Amino acid sequence: MGAILRNPKCALFAICLLPLVRLVVLGAGSGLGANPIEFITHSTGTWTLVWLLVTLSVTPLRRLTGRAELIRYRRMLGLFAFFYACLHVITYLWLDQFFDLAAIAKDIVKRPFITFGFAAFVPFIPLAATSTHAMMRRLGRRWQRLHRLIYPMALLGVIHYLWLVKKDLTQPLIFGAVLVFLLALRLPWGLSALRAVSNRLLAISAQRAGRDAVSPGIHAIKQGGRFMRSK
Numbered sequence: 001m002g003a004i005l006r007n008p009k010c011a012l013f014a015i016c017l018l019p020l021v022r023l024v025v026l027g028a029g030s031g032l033g034a035n036p037i038e039f040i041t042h043s044t045g046t047w048t049l050v051w052l053l054v055t056l057s058v059t060p061l062r063r064l065t066g067r068a069e070l071i072r073y074r075r076m077l078g079l080f081a082f083f084y085a086c087l088h089v090i091t092y093l094w095l096d097q098f099f100d101l102a103a104i105a106k107d108i109v110k111r112p113f114i115t116f117g118f119a120a121f122v123p124f125i126p127l128a129a130t131s132t133h134a135m136m137r138r139l140g141r142r143w144q145r146l147h148r149l150i151y152p153m154a155l156l157g158v159i160h161y162l163w164l165v166k167k168d169l170t171q172p173l174i175f176g177a178v179l180v181f182l183l184a185l186r187l188p189w190g191l192s193a194l195r196a197v198s199n200r201l202l203a204i205s206a207q208r209a210g211r212d213a214v215s216p217g218i219h220a221i222k223q224g225g226r227f228m229r230s231k
Contacts, residue, residue, distance in 0.1 A: 012073055016080040019047040020087075037095045044088035045117075049161065049175050051081035052154050053182065060185045063194045066202070075131050078150075082128040089121055113163035120156035123149040154179055 023043060026032050032039045055077040062070045097104050107114050127147055129135070136143045158179055161172040184190045 009073065009076065012076060016051065016077070019043065019084070037091065041088060041091045041096065044084050044091060045161065045164075046171075048081055048084040048088055049154075049157055051077055051084060052150070052157065053175065053178050055081055056150065056154065056179070056182045060182065060194060063191070064198050064201070066198060079128060079131060082124050085121055085124050089118075113160050116156050116160040116163065120153050120160055123153045127153075151183060 023032075023040060026039075027036070055074055058070055058074040058077065062068060093099055093104065097107070108118055109115070127149060130139060130143060130146060139146065158172060158176045161175060162169065165172050185194055
């Protein structure tokens with residue numbers, strides 16, 4: 001346990017697994033409610049969007065804080081988003097539709113939120129398959145163009161959630177607002193705002209560091225003055 005806490009990547013891995021552990025614990029204790037399939041479907045779909053948005057937040061945070069090491073966690077977060085998306089889709093295909101391909105095809109055509117859900121999931125497959133360093137080197141500049149699919153994919157996921165919910169739209173609207181904010185930070189004016197805030201934070205940090213460096217000197221001078229007066 002201590003090793004996990006000392007290693008940020010291991011700690012993040014454990015945190016990302018918590019939603020799955022929660023589902024297993026609730027399932028073992030009959031805590032999934034009156035409709036377990038719906039509970040699992042909604043839970044895995046929600047956590048797919050959560051990890052997808054957290055993945056999209058890594059680059060703005062790196063630019064804001066200047067901590068380049070944050071980029072090391074982006075791939076893990078994206079793969080966990082894909083993992084929960086797979087659980088979400090498998091729950092629908094297996095537990096909800098029992099792999100009835102005719103019924104599934106009819107559902108995709110008939111219900112728009114299912115259509116948008118599958119449209120959001122399909123681009124996830126090549127993104128996950130090309131997430132390795134070897135594929136980055138092999139694809140070169142094409143890798144970056146391919147992985148920009150994450151933006152429309154996230155938008156389709158939010159629309160899927162909006163059309164799924166029939167009454168309280170609060171949660172999908174929050175997801176939508178966060179997504180719009182994260183996408184806006186990638187526009188030129190958003191990048192300028194991030195740069196300005198980052199520079200301001202660096203200036204404040206430098207001022208504090210300067211005060212911390214000066215304070216011991218001032219304290220020493222004061223102590224020296226008291227010593228001389230005592231003499």
